[in-house]
Amino acid sequence: MRIAALAVMTVCYLACAFFLFRKHVHIFQLNSYKPEVQKGWIKENIESLLLRSVWALAAVFPARELGDWGCFPAGVLFLVVLFLNLPKKAKKPLVVTARVKRLGATYFILCLIPVLFALFAPEGEAFGALLMSFALVGTPWLILGANSLNRPVEKGIDRHYINDAKRILSRYPELKIIGVTGSYGKTSVKFFLEKLLSVEYNVLVTPKNYNTTLGVVRTVRENLRPTHEVFVCEMGARNVGDIKEICDLVHPQWGVITAIGPQHLESFRSIANVVKTKFELADALPPDGVFFGNMDSEEIRNRKVSVQTVGYGTLRGDYRAEDIRCDEHGLRFTLRGVEFETKLLGRHNVQNLVGALAVANTLGIPLEKLKAPVRQLQSVEHRQQLRGSGDRLIIDDAYNSNPAGALAALETLGLFEGCKILVTPGMVELGEKQTELNTELGRQAAKVCDYAVLVGKKQSVPLRAGLTEAGFPAEKITVADTVEAAIRAADGFDTGGRRRVILLENDLPDNY
Amino acid sequence: MKITVGLFFGGRSVEHEVSVISALQALKSFDKEKYDVLPIYITREQQFFTGEAVGKIEEYRDIPALLKKATRVQPLREGDRVLVLPYGRFGLKSKALAALDVAFPVVHGTNVEDGALQGYFRTLGIPFAGSDVAGSAIGMDKYAQKLLYAAAGLPVLPALRFRAGEEREEMARRMEEKLGFPLIVKPLDLGSSVGIRLVKSPEELPEALDEAFSFSDRILAEKAVQPLRELNCAVLGDADEAIASECEEPVMGDEILSYRDKYEGGGKGAKTGGSKGMSGLKRLLPAPISREMREEVQELALRAFRALDLSGVARIDFLMNAETGKLYVNEVNTCPGSLAFYLWESTGVSYAKLLDKMVSLALKRERRRGSFLSAIDTGILKNYAPGGVKGTKG
Numbered sequence: 001m002r003i004a005a006l007a008v009m010t011v012c013y014l015a016c017a018f019f020l021f022r023k024h025v026h027i028f029q030l031n032s033y034k035p036e037v038q039k040g041w042i043k044e045n046i047e048s049l050l051l052r053s054v055w056a057l058a059a060v061f062p063a064r065e066l067g068d069w070g071c072f073p074a075g076v077l078f079l080v081v082l083f084l085n086l087p088k089k090a091k092k093p094l095v096v097t098a099r100v101k102r103l104g105a106t107y108f109i110l111c112l113i114p115v116l117f118a119l120f121a122p123e124g125e126a127f128g129a130l131l132m133s134f135a136l137v138g139t140p141w142l143i144l145g146a147n148s149l150n151r152p153v154e155k156g157i158d159r160h161y162i163n164d165a166k167r168i169l170s171r172y173p174e175l176k177i178i179g180v181t182g183s184y185g186k187t188s189v190k191f192f193l194e195k196l197l198s199v200e201y202n203v204l205v206t207p208k209n210y211n212t213t214l215g216v217v218r219t220v221r222e223n224l225r226p227t228h229e230v231f232v233c234e235m236g237a238r239n240v241g242d243i244k245e246i247c248d249l250v251h252p253q254w255g256v257i258t259a260i261g262p263q264h265l266e267s268f269r270s271i272a273n274v275v276k277t278k279f280e281l282a283d284a285l286p287p288d289g290v291f292f293g294n295m296d297s298e299e300i301r302n303r304k305v306s307v308q309t310v311g312y313g314t315l316r317g318d319y320r321a322e323d324i325r326c327d328e329h330g331l332r333f334t335l336r337g338v339e340f341e342t343k344l345l346g347r348h349n350v351q352n353l354v355g356a357l358a359v360a361n362t363l364g365i366p367l368e369k370l371k372a373p374v375r376q377l378q379s380v381e382h383r384q385q386l387r388g389s390g391d392r393l394i395i396d397d398a399y400n401s402n403p404a405g406a407l408a409a410l411e412t413l414g415l416f417e418g419c420k421i422l423v424t425p426g427m428v429e430l431g432e433k434q435t436e437l438n439t440e441l442g443r444q445a446a447k448v449c450d451y452a453v454l455v456g457k458k459q460s461v462p463l464r465a466g467l468t469e470a471g472f473p474a475e476k477i478t479v480a481d482t483v484e485a486a487i488r489a490a491d492g493f494d495t496g497g498r499r500r501v502i503l504l505e506n507d508l509p510d511n512y
Numbered sequence: 513m514k515i516t517v518g519l520f521f522g523g524r525s526v527e528h529e530v531s532v533i534s535a536l537q538a539l540k541s542f543d544k545e546k547y548d549v550l551p552i553y554i555t556r557e558q559q560f561f562t563g564e565a566v567g568k569i570e571e572y573r574d575i576p577a578l579l580k581k582a583t584r585v586q587p588l589r590e591g592d593r594v595l596v597l598p599y600g601r602f603g604l605k606s607k608a609l610a611a612l613d614v615a616f617p618v619v620h621g622t623n624v625e626d627g628a629l630q631g632y633f634r635t636l637g638i639p640f641a642g643s644d645v646a647g648s649a650i651g652m653d654k655y656a657q658k659l660l661y662a663a664a665g666l667p668v669l670p671a672l673r674f675r676a677g678e679e680r681e682e683m684a685r686r687m688e689e690k691l692g693f694p695l696i697v698k699p700l701d702l703g704s705s706v707g708i709r710l711v712k713s714p715e716e717l718p719e720a721l722d723e724a725f726s727f728s729d730r731i732l733a734e735k736a737v738q739p740l741r742e743l744n745c746a747v748l749g750d751a752d753e754a755i756a757s758e759c760e761e762p763v764m765g766d767e768i769l770s771y772r773d774k775y776e777g778g779g780k781g782a783k784t785g786g787s788k789g790m791s792g793l794k795r796l797l798p799a800p801i802s803r804e805m806r807e808e809v810q811e812l813a814l815r816a817f818r819a820l821d822l823s824g825v826a827r828i829d830f831l832m833n834a835e836t837g838k839l840y841v842n843e844v845n846t847c848p849g850s851l852a853f854y855l856w857e858s859t860g861v862s863y864a865k866l867l868d869k870m871v872s873l874a875l876k877r878e879r880r881r882g883s884f885l886s887a888i889d890t891g892i893l894k895n896y897a898p899g900g901v902k903g904t905k906g
Contacts, residue, residue, distance in 0.1 A: 171513045198879045223592075226513040227613050227639075227875050376883075 005071035006125055009063070010115055012075035013132045016082040017111050020053070020139040023085050025103055026094040028143060033099070035144055042140050049140065052084040056133040063129035074129045081136060091507075102153065106146035111135050158214065165220040166249060175228060177250050178359065179281045181235040181243055182258030182294070183274060184402045185352045186211070188380050189258050190234045192356035195373050200365050201229040211236030213245050220250075230363075237277045238267040247284035255281040256292040256355055260299040261402050265431030275299050282307070292358055294351055312358040314350055319358040321350050328416045338367040340374050345395065346384040348408040353377075382507075384409055392491075392500045393418075398507035403427065403437045407444055409505055414448045418499030421490045422448075423483065425455035425508050426463050435462045442466020449503075451493050453478045453486040456508075483507050514548040517871065518587070518596065518612040518638075520629065522554040525621030526706055526727075529572075534850050535618035536569045541853070541863035547871070550596065550610050552585065554624070560585050562596065562609065585609060587636060594638040614874050615640040616867075618847065621703050625847045626652035639878035641870040642824035643846040650820050651846035654700050654732045657820060661841050664819035666812060669831065669840050671734040673700065676725050684717055687733045694736040697721060699728035703845065710736060739834040742842075743799055745809050746827045746852040747817040748866065750873050754817055756810035757855040761799035797854065808839060816841050823877060824870045827852045 031037040042049065059074035066073065087094075094100070114135055118128020135142060169175070178193070180186045187209065194205045206219045211234040224231070235246045257278050260271065268274050282291045282305045289307045293300045296313035311317030314324060314333075321333040330343040333350050335357060342353065353374065361367055379385040382399035393416065397409045406427060413420050422445050426438040442463040445452055452467055454460030457479055467477060480486035483504070490502050521535030522528055535551065542549045551567040552560050555575075563582040565571045571578040584599040594615075595608035615633045617640060619625050627649035633640040643651060650656050655673045662668050672690060674683050687695060697720040698708040707727040709720035724731040746757040799806070813828040827848035831840045853863040861869075 195883065198883060202875050202879060225613060226515045 001068045002071075002125070005069050005075075006118060006128075009059075009071035009075040009078070009125075009129065009132075010118065012078040012082070013114070013136070014111065016056070016078045016085075016136055017107075017139065019082050019085050019087070020136060021104060021107055021143065022087060022094065024140050024143050025100055026087075026090070028103075028147070029094060029100065030092060033147065035147060038140075038144060050137070053081050053137045053139075055084075056081045056136045057130075059133045060126055060130040064126035071125055071129065078132070078136065099154065102150055103143065103146050106149050107139075107142060110142055110146060161217050161221065162213070162249060165217040168220055168224060169250060172224070172226075172228075176230045176254070176363070177252045178230065178232045178254040178256065179235050179247065179250070179252035179284075180232060180256045180258065181237070181278050181281050182256075183261035183263040183278070184405055185258035185294075185348065185355075186234050186236070186256075188349065188352045188383055189256060189355050190232050191380050192353060192377060193232045193359060195377055196356050196360040196365070196370055197230055197232070197363065199360075199369055199373055201363075202227050203230045203232060204228045205232040206234045209236075210234070213242075213249060216246055216249060235281060238264045240268070240273050240277050241280070243277050243280035244284065247281060251286075252281065252284060252289070253286060254290045254292070254359065255285050256359060257281060257300055258294050258352065258355060259404070260297050261404055262430050262433055262437065263402050264429050265433060266429050269431070271299070275303065279303055279305075290362060292355060292362075294355060296351055310358055310362060312351075312354045314354070317354075319354050319361070321354045324350050326350075326412070326415060336367060338371065340371060342374050342377050343386075344377055344379055344384070345386055345412045346405075346408050347411060348405060349384070384412060390499075393502070395501070395503045397503065397505050403430075403441070406441050406505055409503055410441075410444055410448050413501065413503040416499075416501045418501045419451070419493065419495035420449045421451045421453065421493060421500065421502045422505060423453045423455065423486045423490055423502055424463070424505035425459045425483070427506055428459075428508060438462035439466035439469070442468075442472075443470040446470035446472035451476050451478070451490065453480055453489050455480055455483055455486045457481075459508075514546060515871065516610055516613045517542065517547050517549045518594075518610075518615045519549050519551045520554060520615060520617045521551070521619055522556070523619050523621070523624035523629065524554075524556050524558055525619065525624050527620035527625075527703060528556060530849055531618060531620045531624070532572055533569070534620070536567065537850055537853070538616075538618055538863070538867060539567055542867050543864045546868065548610075549616075550612070552587075552596070553582070554619075555579065560587065583609070587612070587638075589636050589638075592637075594636050612638055614638065614871055616871070616874075617642060618851065620845075620847055620849065622652065622701060625703065626701065639874045641874040643820075643822045643826065644877070647820050647822045648846050651822065651826070651844050652701050652703065654698070654843055655730075657844060660819045661816055664815060666815055666819065666841050667839060669735050669737065669842075671732050674731050674733065676729045676731075680718065680721060683721070683733075684714060687717070688714065691733060691735045694738060696732075696734045696736050697724050698732055698734075699724050700730040700732050701728055737831045737833050737840065741832045741834045743801070743809055743830040743832055743839075744827055744852075744855070745813040745830070746825055746848065746855045747813050747822070748825045748856070748861070748869060749817075750823040750877070751818060751821055754814055755859075756813050757852065757861075758797065758858045759799040759801065759806050759809050760855060761796040761801070763794040763796060798858065805837065805839075812839060812841060816844060820844060822846060823873055825851055825866060827855070 027041060028038050031041060055077055059077045062070045062073040064070065114128050114131030117131055118124045121127055180190050190205050194203050197203045204224055206216055210216065210219055216233055233250050233252060235243050237243050260275055260278060262271065268277070285291060285307045287307065291305045291307050291309045293309060293311055294313050295301050295311040295317040296315050312319040314321045319335060321335050324333045326347050330341065330345065331350055332341050335354060357367065357370060360370055382396050385396040387394045387396050395409065395413060426441065427434065430437050439462040443466040446467050447470065452472065454463050454477065460479060464477060468474065478489050480489055487502065519535055519539055521531045523531065539549055539551055550562055552562050553566045554560055561579060561582040562585050565578055565581040585596050586599055586604055588595050588597050593611045596610045596612060597604045597608050615638050617624065617629050619629055625648060627645040630640060630645045630648050634645060650660065655671065658668045658671055670691060672686060693714065694710060694712045696708065697711055699706065707724045709723055711717050711720045742762050743759055744762060745759045747754050749755055809830060816828045817826055825848065827845040829842040831842045832838065851866065853866055856866055
């Protein structure tokens with residue numbers, strides 16, 4: 001009887017631990033496995049966490065007081081906690097990588113300690129139950145502990161992959177390597193470069209958002225082929241030194257900096273740090289390398305670079321776009337006498353295009369040959385991507401908003417005829433400036449939109465403030481809890497027979 | 513890192529042996545600094561073999577012995593690469609001999625040059641040198657290509673197409689009416705002048721038809737040019753840009769150039785010319801024609817190449833009336849014997865350079881194809897309810 005109860009309690013405990021682990025490791029993954037960020041999240045959400053787990057602590061009472069079958073109700077309590085922590089449908093679901101499995105293994109070993117006590121200590125059930133409940137409630141911190149314990153192994157594995165990538169790259173001495181970085185616009189420029197350079201060359205680019213050191217390592221190890229002639233490597237950064245790390249791996253010969261902005265200010269702490277980090281790319285170029293800089297940006301313009309520089313932009317530079325026209329069908333501009341047309345939306349995309357054209361032209365492709373590929377360019381997913389048709393259009397600008405991009409998206413929205421609806425949770429990771437920048441976004445939105453749907457009660461406070469300040473009628477502001485609900489609301493507004501045009505500005509992942 | 517090229521040759525074709533010769537010539541000429549070439553021999557039984565012996569021409573004197581020394585393999589797509597897997601006694605082994613970056617077919621004739629092998633590479637998903645499926649298929653259809661040449665405004669001889677089941681008398685009547693004698697009878701979809709006959713009068717027709725129909729179900733009857741001179745010109749490139757080679761004039765043994773002439777003799781009864789393939793045939797290179805004639809041939813060749821949307825290297829064969837000097841586009845060879853390398857040497861394009869350009873073109877076509885949307889998720893399967901009257905295209 002005692003054994004049976006003990007066994008039941010243990011099984012319930014392990015099952016509960018499994019779900020708690022799953023939930024918290026998912027958040028950890030979304031936080032890029034950064035302990036500091038995770039601790040911040042735990043602090044933010046401590047009440048809801050405890051509400052869902054603290055009941056386990058009561059398990060010690062039946063285990064101690066109710067004799068032989070006392071462990072049954074203890075097990076039931078664990079099951080209750082399990083049900084309070086079932087996985088919910090997530091925007092970015094958990095990806096069970098090898099790293100997740102390694103964390104799971106270490107966590108599991110730690111979880112076994114209470115079980116050992118329960119089995120072997122004299123009168124161990126009560127003490128075991130107590131320890132089990134501690135383990136369950138303490139899962140968030142246990143995972144951080146497991147992460148620390150695993151650190152030497154993870155570092156070793158990373159090192160192995162990084163060295164493998166270095167070895168592979170050394171076998172490609174002819175490969176032309178172009179680094180692309182910037183606070184925003186780098187993914188767009190990368191994809192444009194892929195299309196344009198493909199007119200003449202076999203091009204490899206880092207896929208999707210693989211712009212970290214390990215993402216680049218994976219691209220080199222899995223996708224690089226002997227037939228490739230050019231490698232366009234997108235380089236992302238959250239901290240000083242991130243770009244240098246990638247440059248030490250790939251050794252780019254050419255570099256492009258697309259923009260400087262207040263992205264990831266929480267980790268960078270200052271714009272000066274952002275500039276310093278992006279320019280780690282320029283500093284890494286060899287003496288015969290070429291640096292391409294967006295001259296519309298003051299910070300990029302003012303920074304001295306020792307290698308040959310090619311400036312581009314809409315205001316000044318070796319490659320300057322003129323006669324720029326934007327409307328709801330796309331963009332048009334003239335570069336060095338050649339007219340370009342594209343289906344892409346957003347004035348800022350002119351800068352991105354000119355940057356890509358500058359690189360392609362410098363690599364020997366005549367501008368005339370680039371007209372056709374520019375016309376064929378499709379929007380990059382979730383970056384002012386036009387979707388829908390007829391009476392219902394959506395400008396999907398869901399990916400990682402930045403202030404300049406958000407304002408550009410509003411400008412684009414303004415170009416469309418119809419009932420204009422803004423759907424947004426506001427911008428994040430802007431550090432101290434976050435409130436100010438969101439308020440400004442609200443003020444600008446008031447000039448363009450007919451309706452505004454804000455996502456997230458807490459998140460949207462500065463937006464509402466900005467809208468109201470600019471005289472936007474309060475009854476046209478709606479607040480929704482999720483993006484899905486917001487879109488439903490947007491679909492419900494009376495457009496007065498006009499076409500419905502919804503701008504989806506920034507869609508935050510689940511850890512917000 | 514060297515690019516790994518899978519050199520495919522042989523196949524279940526009448527010109528199987530010629531293809532072996534062409535391919536092994538090519539094998540010797542690849543730039544070994546840039547390319548790792550793996551020779552893959554396709555037997556008449558449609559099995560793939562590789563190994564060191566497969567790359568040596570002497571070994572083909574005794575093919576059964578060669579196959580015992582060679583390794584049987586199977587190309588397999590894995591992830592985004594095509595692996596060459598060895599076939600052991602118990603089936604495919606899991607450790608690949610090589611991963612191919614590009615396929616290079618050097619094949620002649622039906623089942624291989626006509627788009628079949630090209631289609632196989634498309635299905636496998638590997639870039640391949642030479643013309644694409646459509647170009648290769650039309651290049652082997654003597655009648656269909658005529659229509660495209662004519663539509664492009666190129667000079668062609670009037671012709672009629674016949675199937676084996678049709679009435680012979682009707683065929684003879686139509687030929688007499690529309691074409692007149694002398695005429696040429698030949699199978700529609702073979703290469704290398706197999707089964708081709710000059711018919712000077714109606715009496716000679718039945719035997720000529722019998723011979724042609726013994727090779728194929730479909731034949732072509734075409735007005736003969738007399739007196740005849742033949743001119744060949746090769747083209748290298750694709751639809752965007754292409755260059756024409758030097759012109760040659762193949763010299764005939766019989767009244768028309770036959771298979772025997774091309775591959776079995778360098779002269780009367782001589783056997784040695786044969787193993788050199790097209791390059792061993794007696795030829796006048798450069799062709800003894802005026803500069804204007806040469807330019808005209810080159811221009812027509814480029815236009816014919818473009819009309820069929822070809823790629824890589826192709827040889828366009830012309831017929832010329834020796835008296836009037838009028839030129840006619842005869843037919844194209846989308847994979848010419850010896851890859852027509854001998855036509856390029858005098859223009860400064862070495863064999864190695866020719867092969868390198870063909871690989872470049874293959875990779876260029878692949879990247880272009882990769883940049884287009886090839887699938888749209890319409891959700892048809894999600895909403896499919898069997899038993900609907902309208903079908904799925906709606």
